Amino acid sequence: MSIFFVEKQNVENDIAYITDKEDINHIVKVLRKRKGDKINLCDGKYDYSARIVEISRDKIKLLIEGKTLNDRESIKNIFLFQCIIKNQKMDIVIQKATELGVKTIVPVVSKRVVIDISEKQGKKVERWRKIAQEAQKQCLRPVSPLIEMPIRICEIKEKYLDKLDILLIPYEKELRPSRWSLPSDYNNIGILIGPEGGFEEEEIEELKTFKNVQVISLGKRILRSETASIAALSILMHELEEM
Template sequence: MSRFFTSSENIGEKSIRITDKNDIHHIAKVLRLKIGDKIELSDSVKWEYETEISFIDKDYVEAVIIDKQKFANEPKTKVTLFQGVPKQGKMELIIQKNVELGVYEIVPVFTDRTVVTDNGKFSKKIERWQKVSDEAVKQCKRGIIPMVSGDISFKEMLERLGGFELVLFPYENEEDRTIKDALRNLEKIPETVAIIIGPEGGFSEQEAQRLRACNAECVTLGKTTLRTETAGIAALAMTMYELEL
């Protein structure tokens, strides 16, 4: 059953409207769904619905509510990935796979060793990356669409870390402490976790020292050195396994 998202103002007591033009096109022209076909809908906040299509038009699709329940597929822990901006098209893979694994938010970060420059066009990349998140979340049937936030500096990231119960910092120079060590010694499961991943060249030593000073848990992801597009996926998978499974 295909899943779509709609805003709360489109949700009535007995039916829901879909007004997004791309979703209408996807329902009518790509999936070729008809009146009587069932679809899943989410309000991206708390509730998900099983519905049956009752009307299809170029301006909106209406579906009758069959069942309503709280999100069943959202992790209890909200994990934010602070990702050092990589080169070329790697960010799209990072977003897609981390969304599938349950990330709550992805924040692109410019660090000392980031080689990508803004050139005044970075906002367009954010828009494209958000669409990647939108599409990935439909495939894995999550309740929310994870946000790809606007890019920030390393200094701005440090200022945000105080808002997380746990900060995990996978670092190539750490050899002993693993994510398992960091998570299994917790007194309770954290509601918010930050995972910090560097760009292709990793973090500078100065940046690593500043992260340690912010009480980030320095951990290793294993004996091999992972690419930046692999490291976040591996770290999130390990975290979700320990906290959710």
């Protein structure tokens, strides 16, 4: 099912307007929609069933025929701190984290990160935001996750730890079985995933000194970074009864 996103100010008195040029082109030239055809809309809070009443070069006017509350956003604020990995793998993490309901994605530079994006990080973040927006539309989320500018791993404490109830860190050297049950009043939950080469031991030891950090295990096998992200987020969403 295709769904198109509209600005809240473009919805009023049972009339909605689509003004995004890419969406207009997709509706008219790809889906071949015409006057009288139905499409689905979302303004970030409500889903609408609407019928096209007018098509022009710069907008599509629609009559709203049905309205329901969009409840596909997680009630928890999930932060993914993803150490930067190679291009296509990072793209996959951004896409799947969006589908799984992450609210904020923070690219992280740790000691073993092998990708240097210092000179082009603006373009990289713009690309990741575009990937997240496309994934958001595919999974029918009302809003796209926030993609932050990259930070160094040592900046997590200064910029984020006070905002989190807990920061979970999957670590291959943590062999004890992990308990994922979290207190119900934990609303801001972070997960930190290492790069291809894993974490330096001193990075983990430094983070373990903070009271709201918990190092966990994802099992006996060594997982790729992108696999660890998807696995950890899936387990967390299951524990939060989001899956």
